[in-house]
Amino acid sequence: xxxxxxxxxxxxxxxxxxxxxxxxxxxxxxxxxxxxxxxxxxxxxxxxxxxxxxxxxxxxxxxxxxxxxxxxxxxxxxxxxxxxxxxxxxxxxxxxxxxxxxxxxxxxxxxxxxxxxxxxxxxxxxxxxxxxxxxxxxxxxxxxxxxxxxxxxxxxxxxxxxxxxxxxxxxxxxxxxxxxxxxxxxxxxxxxxxxxxxxxxxxxxxxxxxxxxx
Numbered sequence: 552x553x554x555x556x557x558x559x560x561x562x563x564x565x566x567x568x569x570x571x572x573x574x575x576x577x578x579x580x581x582x583x584x585x586x587x588x589x590x591x592x593x594x595x596x597x598x599x600x601x602x603x604x605x606x607x608x609x610x611x612x613x614x615x616x617x618x619x620x621x622x623x624x625x626x627x628x629x630x631x632x633x634x635x636x637x638x639x640x641x642x643x644x645x646x647x648x649x650x651x652x653x654x655x656x657x658x659x660x661x662x663x664x665x666x667x668x669x670x671x672x673x674x675x676x677x678x679x680x681x682x683x684x685x686x687x688x689x690x691x692x693x694x695x696x697x698x699x700x701x702x703x704x705x706x707x708x709x710x711x712x713x714x715x716x717x718x719x720x721x722x723x724x725x726x727x728x729x730x731x732x733x734x735x736x737x738x739x740x741x742x743x744x745x746x747x748x749x750x751x752x753x754x755x756x757x758x759x760x761x762x763x764x765x
Contacts, residue, residue, distance in 0.1 A: 596726040597737050599696040604724050604740050606693070607648065608750055610686035615748040617683065618664065619711040625664040625683065627720070631704035635760065641698035641725070648685040649694070658682065666710075699724050702760075709747050717746040721762060723755045 618625060633642040650658045663670060664683045702721035725739040741755040741762035753762040 592728075593732070593735075593737065596696060596728055596731075599693040600724055600726050600737070600740055603644065603691070603693040603697045604742060604752065606686060606688065606691060607722070607724075608742060608752060610648075610684065610688075611742070611744060611748075611750055613687055614683060614685060615708075615711060618708065618748070621664070621666060622710055623664040623666045624710045625662060625708040627662055627706045627708065628660055629701050629704045633700055634704050635700060635702050635721075641700050644686075644694040644697060644699065645690070647699050647701065649689040650682070650684050651689050696727055697724055698727050706744075707746060708744075711748060719746070720744040721760070725755075 614625070617623075629647055630642065631637055632640050633647060645652065650661060653661065662683055662685065700723050702718075706720045707717065720743070722742040722744065723739050724741070726737050729737040729739065739755040739757070741753050743751040743753070743762045751762060752765070754765045755761075756763050
């Protein structure tokens, strides 16, 4: 082997990594992944809650707009097991706000909208082809990662333009894995719906049971 070849080999060896350097790089990469993966999972979980909360607010605004067109008031009923006063049981969007999987009778019981003369939910009414709903789109990906409680199992939404002194309906939403990190639980969000349809979004304060502006 020529002297030139030996010099080239020596330079190539010096350009590479030693075993110790490779071990250090692997340890640093592993430590980074150990830290980053929980943060990423946490971010995805809270993003799902944010996304579904916005979808619910959008759907409720659509419901109010349709009430204004039809001049109707709506009666809302939930299973009482998912209310604050029952226990710490949370329901899924399917158990509280999705309607497509229900029979006509079950749908009517959960959300029934009528004006002074008739109920727009009735099958013989032309608007039944496009029934009232809480959500514009149901069974979206974020709905699988969210759980919900409500303040009351029954609520009346007055027609737009009318007034009411009833207590607002409180809806609280959190990620299913909200307490995966007990030291840093994910925040619970809330939507406050007044009887005359004013909507407010915030962060839920469990002690005061109030929806605080974020």
